[in-house]
Amino acid sequence: MRTATVNGEAARSRGLARITDFREFMILMVIIAASIFMSIASPYFLTRMNILANLLSVSIESIVAVGMTVLMVSGGFDMSVGSTVALCGAVGAMAMKAGVPVFPAMLIALAVGIVVGLINGLLIAKVGINPFITTLGMMSVLRGILLVITQARNISGLPASFKIIGQGNFLGVQYPIIYALVFLIVGDILLRKSRFFRQNYYIGGNRQAARLSGINVDGITIFNYVLTGFLAALAGLIMTARLGAASVTAGTGLELKVISAVIIGGASLSGGEGTVIGSFLGALLMAIITNALTLLGVDVYWNEFVIGATLLLAVAVDVIGGKRRKKA
Amino acid sequence: MSMNNRIVLEVRDIVKTFPGVRALDGVQLQLRAGEVHAVVGENGAGKSTLMHVLGGIYKPDSGTIMVEGKRVQFDSAYDAARHGIAVVFQELSLAPNLSVAENIFANRQPVRILGMIDYNKLYEDTREILKLFDLDVDPKTLVKNLPVGQQQVVEILKAMSTKPKVLILDEPTSSLTSVEAELLFKNIRRLKQEGISFIYISHHLQEIFEIADRVTVFRDGRYVGTRDVKDVTEEQLVQMMVGRELVDMYGHRDYSIGEVYFSVKGARRGKAFADVSLSLRRGEILGLAGLVGSGRTELGRAIFGAEPLEQGEIILEGKTLAVASPKDAIEAGIGYLTEDRKAQGLFLDMAMRDNCIAPHLETFANQLRMMDESAINDFAMKCRRDFNIVTPSIKQQVRNLSGGNQQKVLLSMWMGIKPKVLIVDEPTRGVDVGAKSEIYRLLRQLASTGVGIIMISSDLPEVLGLSDRILVMREGRIVGEFSGEEATEEKVIACATGVAMAC
Structure with missing residues (x-):
């Protein structure tokens, strides 16, 4: 017995899907609305200085978010990025203190990030450990290594030629903002347009189907963790350069901030969705909320609450939208 | 009919066991160029298992697969595809979050320099191929927003677009409307003329009489026989499938019904x-x-x-x-x-x-x-x-x-x-x-x-x-x-x- 399906229903759900598909557009609207409100409430909000301060505050996590977005589109997940940021920043700083020239010292730090990603990727793709457990364990392992090698002491007194990487500016725009924008733009184009990165949407959408379509699922999974590890290491170096010191508490909670940004930006934990620009807008939205609370003189302790509520609201909107689509 | 006796695909003595089950026990199948070869059998007869073997998903325990006379071994679905075998599985294997176009040309999207996808050409190619089924959908439509029947069509088009030598269809009409099924048959007849061979699995015996040239029967993982469709009746097929005359497997009520x-x-x-x-x-x-x-x-x-x-x-x-x-x-x-x-x-x-x-x-x-x-x-x-x-x-x-x-x-x-x-x-x-x-x-x-x-x-x-x-x-x-x-x-x-x- 065959059943005919009603085409009208599909058309209707398509209309609904269109709205939710413009996730970036929606966040942008929220950001613009918040900005208009804030520019009225506080004359300081739309000043060049405040805008740059906001962008600078998201620059480190934006670089990590590029990798995390690719990872989460493919259905992966990395809790260890915060520790990677801190460890690689410290490794680079220690190498410089030990007399290694700036550039080779940075390469060593980047190599550490790549190795961390490789181990994550192998454990997940080849051994078959769940990504959450793998990277949760790795998060703790890396923080432990960091504490052991630094003996929990911050490392300062770094060469000026290194610090300029994080502290310099071009026409008044701090370098970290420029790095972040470059990574975001390149990352977004690649994830949208390049066939190689596009494979992640297949893997996240239907793993089995991806394999049947000739996609090397394990290989790409490993690549994604390596990419994320590499970007986290790079972010760690930039952060260290900007602060002029490697801190053992650097990057604490960064993983949750980045994952929240990626999810607010339209990705889901099950994969198949998300864009780099969306993730950036998610991060920016959280930064603007924090900034707004400060400018409005709200008790800073509300900050975490508001950010958590934003995340829950964004996901609830998704789930309700998703349910509607399923029923229609 | 462009059918000739050239064998494009042959399997011999394929054995495949799972824990506690011998799913295939020495089956064989010969597929000629340009023929539609139906495979029938009760559930558990081993049809789907064989298709998974031919599609490179399962590795057989023993036996031979020959493509155009050459012995081959499939280590992955990709391997099978390289030898010109495409499978349309019963369970949909689409990525619901992606567009119709990206599903049909999964991982084969036309690219420009640096591996950048040429979306215009992708959508154009998709529009072209959608015409085969008179399917009036936008190539950009996400697959999850299509009715199941059209998803099935997308799945079939995905396999066809690889220009295979052998196309394996596992219950292709199970979620199609009768109009879509007719179009499928029309396309099968057209592709047959081009020398493409089909293995067609179906429970609907009427379909087999409508579209197939030959039919092979499996039972309990074993090969029972192959017949020309024109020489066989529905009753004979059923008897081959069941292996005995089914005398009332439903039984009779020998108690009375209460209040x-x-x-x-x-x-x-x-x-x-x-x-x-x-x-x-x-x-x-x-x-x-x-x-x-x-x-x-x-x-x-x-x-x-x-x-x-x-x-x-x-x-x-x-x-x-x-x-x-x-x-x-x-x-x-x-x-x-x-x-x-x-x-x-x-x-x-x-x-x-x-x-x-x-x-x-x-x-x-x-x-x-x-x-x-x-x-x-x-x-x-x-x-x-x-x-x-x-x-x-x-x-x-x-x-x-x-x-x-x-x-x-x-x-x-x-x-x-x-x-x-x-x-x-x-x-x-x-x-x-x-x-x-x-x-x-x-x-x-x-x-x-x-x-x-x-x-x-x-x-x-x-x-x-x-x-x-x-x-x-x-x-x-x-x-x-x-x-x-x-x-x-x-x-x-x-x-x-x-x-x-x-x-």
């Missing part, structure tokens, strides 16, 4: 069903027929409290029940066998023994409220014996049992609660003939003890063979009632589809 003791009045739930009233007598098997989506399953689940009624009454032995959850239903003595045993019925990774006690753990608790292991084992052994469950051990994971034995485990779970009313949803879906007739025997046996059974089924011969009375649902309402004697396949279908004023 009405269970009824549902004015039941409604959302858009799924409304105004549904029915009554059930002791020892009666009540068939619930209708198309998929007619509200039968939703009704069964509502009576069981899985998605409770929004309106209406459920009355058992004179008492109105408040069924707000499955727990309430189980306590009142209503059992429900889900249609989807793997996703909703069984605990696949748990032992058979732990499965069959799941709905009534309470029974096995001792005074200290601890589980009584030996009582559980005794019960599981009894289940294995009574239900003839073929498993090496009661500690075997249910995942490793065959479909028929899984279904018997599910039955043992629900008969174990000693239900007063048992609702069974597609009780024999995906099980072989042998297990089917056993399940029928078990259902009759349960009914003979005075339990009323509501049987939801899309398998019409089963509904007609087993039911004492049949209710037909259409668009969420009960539209017809037949006694077991007066019902015929034609009447029930006419009523279920609403084509005639049959009811």
Whole structure:
């Protein structure tokens, strides 16, 4: 017995899907609305200085978010990025203190990030450990290594030629903002347009189907963790350069901030969705909320609450939208 | 016809075993250039397993696969595709989050420099290929927003677009409308002219007579024979498939039916069903027929409290029940066998023994409220014996049992609660003939003890063979009632589809 399906229903759900598909557009609207409100409430909000301060505050996590977005589109997940940021920043700083020239010292730090990603990727793709457990364990392992090698002491007194990487500016725009924008733009184009990165949407959408379509699922999974590890290491170096010191508490909670940004930006934990620009807008939205609370003189302790509520609201909107689509 | 006798694909002596099952036991198949070769057999005959072997998904334990006379070995789906074999699987293998275009050309999107996808060309190519099925959808439409039938078409187009030498279709029409199925046949005939060969698996024998040139029959993982379609009749095919004459596997009722003791009045739930009233007598098997989506399953689940009624009454032995959850239903003595045993019925990774006690753990608790292991084992052994469950051990994971034995485990779970009313949803879906007739025997046996059974089924011969009375649902309402004697396949279908004023 065959059943005919009603085409009208599909058309209707398509209309609904269109709205939710413009996730970036929606966040942008929220950001613009918040900005208009804030520019009225506080004359300081739309000043060049405040805008740059906001962008600078998201620059480190934006670089990590590029990798995390690719990872989460493919259905992966990395809790260890915060520790990677801190460890690689410290490794680079220690190498410089030990007399290694700036550039080779940075390469060593980047190599550490790549190795961390490789181990994550192998454990997940080849051994078959769940990504959450793998990277949760790795998060703790890396923080432990960091504490052991630094003996929990911050490392300062770094060469000026290194610090300029994080502290310099071009026409008044701090370098970290420029790095972040470059990574975001390149990352977004690649994830949208390049066939190689596009494979992640297949893997996240239907793993089995991806394999049947000739996609090397394990290989790409490993690549994604390596990419994320590499970007986290790079972010760690930039952060260290900007602060002029490697801190053992650097990057604490960064993983949750980045994952929240990626999810607010339209990705889901099950994969198949998300864009780099969306993730950036998610991060920016959280930064603007924090900034707004400060400018409005709200008790800073509300900050975490508001950010958590934003995340829950964004996901609830998704789930309700998703349910509607399923029923229609 | 461009058919000639050149063999494009040949398999010989393929053996494939799974834990506890010999799915393929030395099968063979010869595929000529430009022919449509049907493969038929009961569930569990090994058709799908062979297709998975040919598609590079399963590795055979032994045997030979030859493509154009050369021996080959497939280590992955990609390998099979490289040798020109494309498979359209029964379970959809699409990425729902991506567009029609990206699914059809998955990982084969046209690219420009630096591997950047040329979206304009991608959409253009897709529009071109969609014309084959007169499919008027935007290539950018996400697959999850398409009706299932069109998703199936996308799946077929995806396989066709790889320009294979051999295209394997596994139940391709199962979710197509008749118009879409016609277009599929038209395309098959066209591609045949171009020398493409087809392996066509179907349960619908009429389709085989419509489209196939030759037909090969499998039974219990073995090769039975190959015939030219024009030289064989439907009866002969069925006999080859079943291997014996099927003398009444449904059995006969040799007990009498009691009084009405269970009824549902004015039941409604959302858009799924409304105004549904029915009554059930002791020892009666009540068939619930209708198309998929007619509200039968939703009704069964509502009576069981899985998605409770929004309106209406459920009355058992004179008492109105408040069924707000499955727990309430189980306590009142209503059992429900889900249609989807793997996703909703069984605990696949748990032992058979732990499965069959799941709905009534309470029974096995001792005074200290601890589980009584030996009582559980005794019960599981009894289940294995009574239900003839073929498993090496009661500690075997249910995942490793065959479909028929899984279904018997599910039955043992629900008969174990000693239900007063048992609702069974597609009780024999995906099980072989042998297990089917056993399940029928078990259902009759349960009914003979005075339990009323509501049987939801899309398998019409089963509904007609087993039911004492049949209710037909259409668009969420009960539209017809037949006694077991007066019902015929034609009447029930006419009523279920609403084509005639049959009811």
